[in-house]
Amino acid sequence: MIEKELVNIFDECVDRLAAGQTIEDCLRQYPQHATQLRPMLEVGLLTRRVVPPTAEVIAAQDRVRQRVETVVQTMPPQRQPVRLFTQRIATLAASLVLVFLIAVGGGATLAQDSLPGDFLYGMKLLTENVRLAVAPDVFGLTAEFNQRRVDETRQLITFKRQAELEFEGSVSVIDANTWEIAGLPMSVPAGLGAQVQTGDKVRVRVETTTNGEIHIVEIVETEHLAPPATPMPPPTVVPSHTPTATLTVTSSHTPAPTETPSSTPTATLTVTSSHTPSHTPTPTETPSNTPTVTATTTKTPTSTRTPILLVTNTFAPSQTPSPTPDVCVPQRPDRWQTYRIQAGDTLSGLAASRGVLLSRVMAVNCLVDAGFIVVGQELFLPIPLATALPPSSGDNGQPGNGSDNSNNNSGNGNSNDNGNDNDDDHKNDNDD
Amino acid sequence: MRIYEAYFPPIYQFIRLRVGDPHAAEDLASDVFVKFVTALRGKNAPDHSLRGWLFRVARNTIADYYGKEKQVATETLEEWVPALDDDNPESQFMRTLDIERARQAMRMLAAEQQEVLILRFGQLLSLQETADVMNKTVSAVKSLQFRAVDTLRRILGEMQLENQHD
Numbered sequence: 358m359i360e361k362e363l364v365n366i367f368d369e370c371v372d373r374l375a376a377g378q379t380i381e382d383c384l385r386q387y388p389q390h391a392t393q394l395r396p397m398l399e400v401g402l403l404t405r406r407v408v409p410p411t412a413e414v415i416a417a418q419d420r421v422r423q424r425v426e427t428v429v430q431t432m433p434p435q436r437q438p439v440r441l442f443t444q445r446i447a448t449l450a451a452s453l454v455l456v457f458l459i460a461v462g463g464g465a466t467l468a469q470d471s472l473p474g475d476f477l478y479g480m481k482l483l484t485e486n487v488r489l490a491v492a493p494d495v496f497g498l499t500a501e502f503n504q505r506r507v508d509e510t511r512q513l514i515t516f517k518r519q520a521e522l523e524f525e526g527s528v529s530v531i532d533a534n535t536w537e538i539a540g541l542p543m544s545v546p547a548g549l550g551a552q553v554q555t556g557d558k559v560r561v562r563v564e565t566t567t568n569g570e571i572h573i574v575e576i577v578e579t580e581h582l583a584p585p586a587t588p589m590p591p592p593t594v595v596p597s598h599t600p601t602a603t604l605t606v607t608s609s610h611t612p613a614p615t616e617t618p619s620s621t622p623t624a625t626l627t628v629t630s631s632h633t634p635s636h637t638p639t640p641t642e643t644p645s646n647t648p649t650v651t652a653t654t655t656k657t658p659t660s661t662r663t664p665i666l667l668v669t670n671t672f673a674p675s676q677t678p679s680p681t682p683d684v685c686v687p688q689r690p691d692r693w694q695t696y697r698i699q700a701g702d703t704l705s706g707l708a709a710s711r712g713v714l715l716s717r718v719m720a721v722n723c724l725v726d727a728g729f730i731v732v733g734q735e736l737f738l739p740i741p742l743a744t745a746l747p748p749s750s751g752d753n754g755q756p757g758n759g760s761d762n763s764n765n766n767s768g769n770g771n772s773n774d775n776g777n778d779n780d781d782d783h784k785n786d787n788d789d
Numbered sequence: 790m791r792i793y794e795a796y797f798p799p800i801y802q803f804i805r806l807r808v809g810d811p812h813a814a815e816d817l818a819s820d821v822f823v824k825f826v827t828a829l830r831g832k833n834a835p836d837h838s839l840r841g842w843l844f845r846v847a848r849n850t851i852a853d854y855y856g857k858e859k860q861v862a863t864e865t866l867e868e869w870v871p872a873l874d875d876d877n878p879e880s881q882f883m884r885t886l887d888i889e890r891a892r893q894a895m896r897m898l899a900a901e902q903q904e905v906l907i908l909r910f911g912q913l914l915s916l917q918e919t920a921d922v923m924n925k926t927v928s929a930v931k932s933l934q935f936r937a938v939d940t941l942r943r944i945l946g947e948m949q950l951e952n953q954h955d
Contacts, residue, residue: 367934371909397935398938403888405911409805413805413811418794421815424823429826432830
């Protein structure tokens with residue numbers, strides 16, 4: 358048992374050394390074991406010195422980074438935005454991916470090319486927050502990130518994708534209900550921004566539509582800047598910069614407060630008409646379906662949302678629609694409503710918040726994979742437990758992306774039966 | 790903040806001390822981080838201790854490597870420049886010798902003993918972390934580290950004797 362005691366004391370000393378104490382510090386506590394312990398602790402400390410040369414480590418670090426980066430780039434793209442592993446690790450994993458991708462550079466590039474709704478977009482925002490948190494030049498960065506939002510908006514309307522985001526810029530044109538902010542034309546709902554004048558600097562929350570238009574949802578902040586319309590002089594606007602972090606969070610994560618009662622209530626409800634109508638939901642990966650993409654085997658054309666390959670690939674509707682027999686057709690149960698998937702949603706979370714079994718949600722919506730939902734996808738869900746009955750505007754829409762006009766929910770209550778045209782359409786969301 | 794920057798050096802050091810060949814060590818380190826990226830995309834992403842996870846993967850990767858290679862990795866001859874914490878030039882040479890000798894001696898230990906030394910002394914992992922990485926109980930790690938250091942001390946003593954005879 359002496360041995361056992363020594364083993365424990367030795368371990369304690371190892372911890373003390375790790376904490377920065379000296380060998381003597383520990384031996385003073387146990388003078389009776391000093392003769393045995395001293396040489397052992399010295400040997401232990403000696404092993405700490407056995408490390409490869411720093412230069413070798415650094416060189417290896419750079420080379421391995423490149424290798425990993427290459428691997429990351431050749432990985433098949435994550436097919437959809439909101440796939441979030443298991444809930445338990447979702448947040449951690451996402452932030453790890455993020456930070457790792459920042460580190461690996463290449464991944465950060467992928468994320469940087471992403472748009473709202475893409476899987477990597479959350480990372481892009483997180484990356485920015487991390488950078489803002491550590492940046493010496495917060496103003497410069499804020500301006501840079503703001504410019505990104507503007508660029509993203511431009512891309513979103515080019516691709517006719519629906520998303521919501523926030524940025525600031527000078528109002529260069531005010532012409533009835535059309536403004537130009539940061540060089541982008543956008544419509545302003547009546548009653549908004551009456552006091553805004555040309556030359557003012559505003560922060561706006563906008564929505565891009567599948568028609569390629571931009572609507573202002575909210576004017577978050579206005580700053581009257583009479584003097585020459587310098588487009589965004591960042592350092593002068595100290596107060597307005599603090600909320601930037603919040604901004605990013607908002608646009609990606611808010612569990613969607615129902616939109617402000619704008620006069621354009623409906624545009625959000627449907628997903629692109631640019632969408633390829635349908636194809637077999639069988640998960641076979643046919644390389645022939647990816648015309649422009651390199652080696653990766655993707656099932657890209659199944660949905661417009663292929664984050665990483667977006668630029669090369671989004672508009673490749675080359676497929677011939679092949680109606681498939683025997684498909685599961687989502688039917689809206691009584692008192693259920695249509696819900697549009699937001700970034701950050703998980704199916705299990707949604708089911709829980711509505712007090713319904715996940716399996717029921719999946720069955721009703723013809724889903725096969727609980728992890729597989731897409732931002733913007735529409736599902737039938739019961740009314741949330743907390744909320745009262747008033748049906749939301751999307752009450753009667755069809756789930757899936759098959760609805761092919763953007764105003765089909767205007768009926769808003771009953772009798773809006775447009776279900777026939779998309780029997781095979783909404784399968785697109787759910788296949789895998 | 791940067792996971793890769795923060796964790797590459799310890800993981801590489803760990804692998805490099807177990808695998809003599811720097812090229813092989815680099816390959817293995819690369820495998821570890823590819824596994825990491827892959828895991829993040831899959832369902833088995835690390836969920837609590839990332840450091841422990843990485844060391845564990847590194848350890849398994851090394852085991853696979855030795856399983857595959859069978860033969861002992863080729864030792865490189867280049868001198869290791871030890872990390873010195875003081876600038877006393879007189880002792881530097883002696884220390885370099887000592888450390889080089891310690892490295893050789895360590896490589897004579899059983900794999901687990903080498904691992905426990907690297908993790909506990911080199912990487913300053915706690916007892917619990919080390920136990921998790923090595924898939925052992927805390928008390929098993931305690932006696933393992935004790936025996937490892939004791940054995941190493943003996944080997945070093947013998948090397949010393951040999952040198953004096955030369």
